[in-house]
Amino acid sequence: MVVTRRAARAARSSITRLPVELLDMIIRYLSLEQGAAMCRISHLFNALATPILYQSVTFDTDEQLLAFLNTMNRPSGASLVPHIQHFGLPRADTLYMPKLVAAITVSLLPLTNLRVLDLATADEVSFITLLRTAQFPHLTRFDITVHPKNIEAVLGFLQRHHRDLQHLAIIHAEPVEIPSPIHLPQLRSLYATDLVLSRLNVEDAPLVELRIYNLDEEPTSLHPISIDPSTARRVRSVTLLCGYIPIDAFDDVAKSFPLINTFEVEAMDLPRLITADEIIQIGTYLEKFTELSTLNLDISTADRVLNEGDAIIRGWYGACKTLSSVTFAGKTWLREKDKWSALCEAV
Template sequence: MVLTRRAATEQNSISRWLPNEVLAAVMTYCSEADLVALCKTSRLLRNLARPVLYRSISIGTTAQMKAFLRTMKSIRPTSSTPRLSDHVRQFVVTDRQCTRNLPKRTAEFLSSLIPKFHHLQSLDLGFNKSLEFTEMLERASFSNLSNFSYTVPSHNLTLVPSFLNRHSTTIKDLSLISDAHPNSVPHLDTVHLPRLKSYDGPSFFIRFFDTSTTCSVTTVFLWFRPYDRDIDRALMLLGPMTALHSFFAFGIPDDIPETTVLESVAKHIPRIQTVALRKDGANQISYPNALEIAPCLKKLKYLHSFNIGDDDGEDYDDLETVYLWSGACSTLSSIVVRTWAPAVTMILVKLS
């Protein structure tokens, strides 16, 4: 049999001998550049590579944002190829400033595009507050949304509960960024998220959780602003969280002692297993500070891990303090004293 050049080429093609499922699985290990190249190779490989290429979108610059939106706008769906938006499972913005200089029409297109990511599993809208998603909060619904992060403009706060409640059976991780003063927050509808495991955000929002939501949360990250002076009031909201085992506090005002926070922890969540504290300013732990902290740790009968430090402090290496704290709390298995500076090595002491 005589083969034409095209037939001979097709006979030797890897796509002839491997099932599409295998080819698609191999593509999950390809780089973004390789996937783009595959899309230009043939119709078959393009149809297999596109879902992988657009499955996870991570944007860190204005140029990347504009290029992504330009692509989404230019490629039209056909009867044989779905919309690119149908492939997106994760949409993350790694730099909040990347939308700052978007033209108005481009920003409007982004706002109208996100609700079309019907199969989203993770959505991170941690943009600067100049970009709003009012239409999405009012109407959008994602059947598989598990992780949701959003920078909330104050006037959009009242829309957040209804959006969350439309995803009550799927959301497990919730992160909210808000500059709203706790005393100025309007009354919000009750939030029903019975599968919620992790909450990251301001304390005021917790008071709108219903009982099923409160009882399901296992990990809380609370962010304090300079005007958040009432630590006890904030931690009181954690008391009903019967499943809570890990508590992290960030941005604690510099002039509020760690002992104040720990006393409130012992009062409201005495069964906590992991505690991490981060202060706004530099505040290296001195031995007198350590002496004051020890009695607070003694009240935490179930504490396994204690993590303390600040954003601008220096390395801290004092085994005397470690022994002091481990003696005060017999259940501790690790103590971490560190800063967030990239070059810092953390002190991690395994206690017998």
């Protein structure tokens, strides 16, 4: 079918008669490429789509990051500043040369409406100037890779933004020292090592989610989880990420967070292979949880043990009657009216 210019103009005219609120909802369903194309249709669509396109600025590739920095460097880039609320660096192995770090810093410093800042990188990137000078009045989430070169600047940044932070991720490949506790009264979720957790003051915080990773590769227990008991009782989800997953870690979590609803264990390397005796041991630790409903374990076992998978799940349910979903050894079991069934392979 051939669409004439008159028909195309009529179609555009019909769309523009829709309420602005409805157009806004339509634009939010578009892909990034479709939204960019809509900006080129008319001044109206450009005005409607631009704030939505730039509200969350994240990148899949280095090329996208460079294109964004070039856009912000133009005179028109200043008009985009009020719209940007979420900025996240690409997860690819980007080579952060000093010139690129400086360009990122220049683009980020004016973003006074920023709510989410993700500076977690695979490389040791300091962002010293940004961390020392930036002030984001509305910042609620901060993800950062910490190393000896930037630890002092990171701590200063946290002290300036501590009153409003609700989500914090502190990632590091070697131990870092926090000389004095940092007060985070609004924190709701935290991703950090157990040692960093011990240096954060979250006694008054509405903390509900913890992701704790352990850098040790040896089969040792986690360091004692240092958290105020009243705060621990508010936590509802705990995830452990370990190079080696010690079974005793189940006991550490059960003692510290007996009221959690969700407990997950993720292997940072290859999935952990556990024995039949350790499966029984897990059951004894599950007895200490009183409200646990979801258990996700990124651990494997020998085929001869896995053949008894249904019996294992029933045994764990006998230890913890609140369980309703268990992921274990590549399968997910769901409970309905005290009957368990492995419905699907775990994703």
